[in-house]
Amino acid sequence: MTILENRSATAGSAPVVTAPGVFAARWRVLPVVLTAMFMAMFDYFVINVAASSLQHDLHAGEAALELVIGGYGFAYASGLITGGRLGDLFGHRRMFVIGMIAFTLASLLCGLAWNAWALVGFRVLQGATAAAMVPQMLALINTMFPPAERAKAMSAFGATIGLGAVSGQVLGGVLLDLDLFGWGWRTIFFINVPIGLIAAFLAARWLPQHEQTHRPRLDPVGALGISAALALVLIPVTLGRPEGWPVWTWVSMAAALPVLLLTLRYEDRLAHRGGQPVLDTELVRERVFAAGMVISGGYLAFFAGFMLCLTLLLQNGLGMSPLAAGLTFAPLGVAFATSSLLSRKVAERIGNRVMVLGTSISLTGLLITVGVLTWYGSSISAAVLIPGMILVGTGNGMTIPSAIGAVLSSGIPAHQAGMAAGVLTTAQQFGNAVGATVLGTIFFTALRSAHGVGDFVHAMEIAGLAALGIVAVVFAAALTLPRATTR
Numbered sequence: 001m002t003i004l005e006n007r008s009a010t011a012g013s014a015p016v017v018t019a020p021g022v023f024a025a026r027w028r029v030l031p032v033v034l035t036a037m038f039m040a041m042f043d044y045f046v047i048n049v050a051a052s053s054l055q056h057d058l059h060a061g062e063a064a065l066e067l068v069i070g071g072y073g074f075a076y077a078s079g080l081i082t083g084g085r086l087g088d089l090f091g092h093r094r095m096f097v098i099g100m101i102a103f104t105l106a107s108l109l110c111g112l113a114w115n116a117w118a119l120v121g122f123r124v125l126q127g128a129t130a131a132a133m134v135p136q137m138l139a140l141i142n143t144m145f146p147p148a149e150r151a152k153a154m155s156a157f158g159a160t161i162g163l164g165a166v167s168g169q170v171l172g173g174v175l176l177d178l179d180l181f182g183w184g185w186r187t188i189f190f191i192n193v194p195i196g197l198i199a200a201f202l203a204a205r206w207l208p209q210h211e212q213t214h215r216p217r218l219d220p221v222g223a224l225g226i227s228a229a230l231a232l233v234l235i236p237v238t239l240g241r242p243e244g245w246p247v248w249t250w251v252s253m254a255a256a257l258p259v260l261l262l263t264l265r266y267e268d269r270l271a272h273r274g275g276q277p278v279l280d281t282e283l284v285r286e287r288v289f290a291a292g293m294v295i296s297g298g299y300l301a302f303f304a305g306f307m308l309c310l311t312l313l314l315q316n317g318l319g320m321s322p323l324a325a326g327l328t329f330a331p332l333g334v335a336f337a338t339s340s341l342l343s344r345k346v347a348e349r350i351g352n353r354v355m356v357l358g359t360s361i362s363l364t365g366l367l368i369t370v371g372v373l374t375w376y377g378s379s380i381s382a383a384v385l386i387p388g389m390i391l392v393g394t395g396n397g398m399t400i401p402s403a404i405g406a407v408l409s410s411g412i413p414a415h416q417a418g419m420a421a422g423v424l425t426t427a428q429q430f431g432n433a434v435g436a437t438v439l440g441t442i443f444f445t446a447l448r449s450a451h452g453v454g455d456f457v458h459a460m461e462i463a464g465l466a467a468l469g470i471v472a473v474v475f476a477a478a479l480t481l482p483r484a485t486t487r
Helices: 022-058 062-090 092-111 116-144 147-178 184-190 192-206 220-243 247-272 281-285 287-317 322-328 330-350 353-379 382-408 414-446 453-479
Strands: none
Touching: 022 062, 022 092, 022 116, 022 147, 022 184, 022 192, 022 287, 022 322, 062 092, 062 116, 062 220, 062 414, 092 116, 092 184, 092 192, 116 147, 116 414, 147 184, 147 287, 147 322, 147 330, 147 382, 184 192, 220 247, 220 414, 247 281, 281 287, 287 322, 287 353, 287 382, 287 414, 287 453, 322 330, 322 382, 330 353, 330 382, 353 382, 353 453, 382 453, 414 453
């Protein structure tokens, strides 16, 4: 396959592919690239379904179980900016293939884990390898597709986020129910192996060989400082509740802000000296980029927490099996995917106001969910929750790809595409980790006892009200964006 590209100074206009047949080629390779997002999201959410099996088979205590769930999240989030910059440095195609192979190997090790703490270590490794491959995906989309096609590709990206998250619940329940070869929970990790190997092979074969001629220098101080600041928040957030919030968790979270500020100051001074920081502070200060970070991170925080709390209500409160609980999420996933694909058409008519519309729909869905919980109380059934869940999925699918598309189409220099993608996905995964933990903590705090359905319904009500607050912040951020779609 021969690809002729006209590169320009910005990612918004590069590359323009002119060779015959290349249009079909880039759309053929898009599903391969999006596999990275699907696998990363799937493995984030599928562990919720397998939690009780892990406790039974590996005798995992609460702290170990929290680390199995959260260790992946904080390793993933803290490594994304560095992963994006490594793509800028060594080439996005190369880092994508390396990251996919490493993620596949880490998944295999997770499936082979012999005890809970081995699984914790392999899950951290899995999160770190996800951080190596996922930023390359957004950077590759931004450089493979010309502006006229990029919005459509971003819609597919948004649909993949929803499908990956919901498939973690649905497909995870199916796999546990089937218990293939007697593998039990190990199947949820082993399934990544053939998928990852095929994706890596096709990526190496189909992705364009062309890479950026501009090679930034690595910034180890910035990479370490940003990763440390994120870890100082995510580790205590993950371990705080099961450990009873000891003093060190508060000290760690308090230390995160000065570490981050010192790192940003260093990055700013490095840029003014003509260096190449891992995080361009001027980029983060830009209004569209900053709002996009808040929208992407806030939505994933609300979505991850909402999914976790709803899973607890369905399985622990209503006594549903992992399969039945997972299938309950299927309409939400379909709504998410459908609205993601339609968001481009809506954005063509109303510009960035599509994010205001999407957020409004999610707020409506949450209000309906809380209202249904209050109305039915302990007599609630899963069926009456589905309308609100569909609206939540519709709003999410309309907003997330639109936010990312608006940011990546705002004139980001081509040599910073990996860094920009890393920052955006960091905001998403930081939101994932913090949202699941914060809303989960609120849920368990409100769960005064676990003796009846009514206790779980009350806990879900309180968590739902907290989620409303998060979405209200996202709504305010969406209002700050200019109405016109940036091209």
